Amino acid sequence: MEQFSLTDRTALVTGGASGIGHAAAQRFLEAGAKVVIGDLNRDESRKAVQSMGDKGFELESLEMDVSDEDSIINVFNVVRKTHGSIDVLVNSAGTGARMDATELPLKLWQKVMDVNLTGCFLCSREAAGSMLEQGSGSIVNVASIMGLVGGGIYPNPAYQTSKGGVVNLTRTLALDWAKLGIRVNAVAPAFLRTPLTQGLLEEPGMEQKLLERTPMGRLVEASEVADAILFLASDASSMITGHTLPVDGGWVAQ
Numbered sequence: 001m002e003q004f005s006l007t008d009r010t011a012l013v014t015g016g017a018s019g020i021g022h023a024a025a026q027r028f029l030e031a032g033a034k035v036v037i038g039d040l041n042r043d044e045s046r047k048a049v050q051s052m053g054d055k056g057f058e059l060e061s062l063e064m065d066v067s068d069e070d071s072i073i074n075v076f077n078v079v080r081k082t083h084g085s086i087d088v089l090v091n092s093a094g095t096g097a098r099m100d101a102t103e104l105p106l107k108l109w110q111k112v113m114d115v116n117l118t119g120c121f122l123c124s125r126e127a128a129g130s131m132l133e134q135g136s137g138s139i140v141n142v143a144s145i146m147g148l149v150g151g152g153i154y155p156n157p158a159y160q161t162s163k164g165g166v167v168n169l170t171r172t173l174a175l176d177w178a179k180l181g182i183r184v185n186a187v188a189p190a191f192l193r194t195p196l197t198q199g200l201l202e203e204p205g206m207e208q209k210l211l212e213r214t215p216m217g218r219l220v221e222a223s224e225v226a227d228a229i230l231f232l233a234s235d236a237s238s239m240i241t242g243h244t245l246p247v248d249g250g251w252v253a254q
């Protein structure tokens, strides 16, 4: 189990106040890491730190907007100053815009790209600055099955395009940094119950429709995605880079 340990490592989890990011932060703490949550939502971040920090774990949160370059640079500077290194980055902050392409305003398209794709690039760029100096590091992007297929259930074109971009950004950064000690991987979850999908899952008949499309016939648990993220973040996956691991109950195998 030593290979799964993150003892003495510092991890930054964007979007770590809620859902998948929150579950990953919890797993990392259990694996011995010092964890920094970077999130736009200050109240949820505070609650997350209270709920997990109470158990004696080393956890803090910093306000961060991954669609704002200055905010990202500032957070990475603070983490570097406080902890000296950044060993693991999880890019989990994300958003969507469920509407047909014919009705999608440019502003909304751009917002989804800024958060999901450009944010992922900028955070990876900043993390790599430290990781290259150390000669080691692991980046895990939270993509989606919607980055591996075209959607087909309801329209969400900006989201699906941005997640497809995350899958290829994962490959390209992995290749660029492979000889420099930085691994870059992604997880591609199917549907989970989180604030992001609350409205979707409340639509009449939608949950049933999604379950029928999922070979294993149930929603994904955030802890199941967190387990895959811990695997990719830790030395347990030391020869794996550029890979997107579906956590999808068989969805993309169909």
Ligand SMILES: NC(=O)c1ccc[n+]([C@@H]2O[C@H](COP(=O)([O-])OP(=O)(O)OC[C@H]3O[C@@H](n4cnc5c(N)ncnc54)[C@H](O)[C@@H]3O)[C@@H](O)[C@H]2O)c1
Pocket (backbone or CB within 6 Å): 014, 015, 016, 017, 018, 019, 020, 021, 038, 039, 040, 041, 044, 064, 065, 066, 067, 091, 092, 093, 094, 095, 115, 142, 143, 144, 145, 188, 189, 190, 191, 192, 193, 194, 195, 196, 197
């Ligand atoms: N829930 C699902 O079914 C599902 C499926 C596949 C992939 N994903 C992906 O997982 C990731 C996490 O989603 P979740 O379901 O845990 O959602 P969530 O709403 O529970 O968590 C998302 C977090 O990101 C934060 N955030 C949003 N915009 C931000 C910004 N600009 N800067 C910093 N933080 C920001 C939010 O405050 C929130 O804490 C997303 O990238 C999402 O696309 C989710």
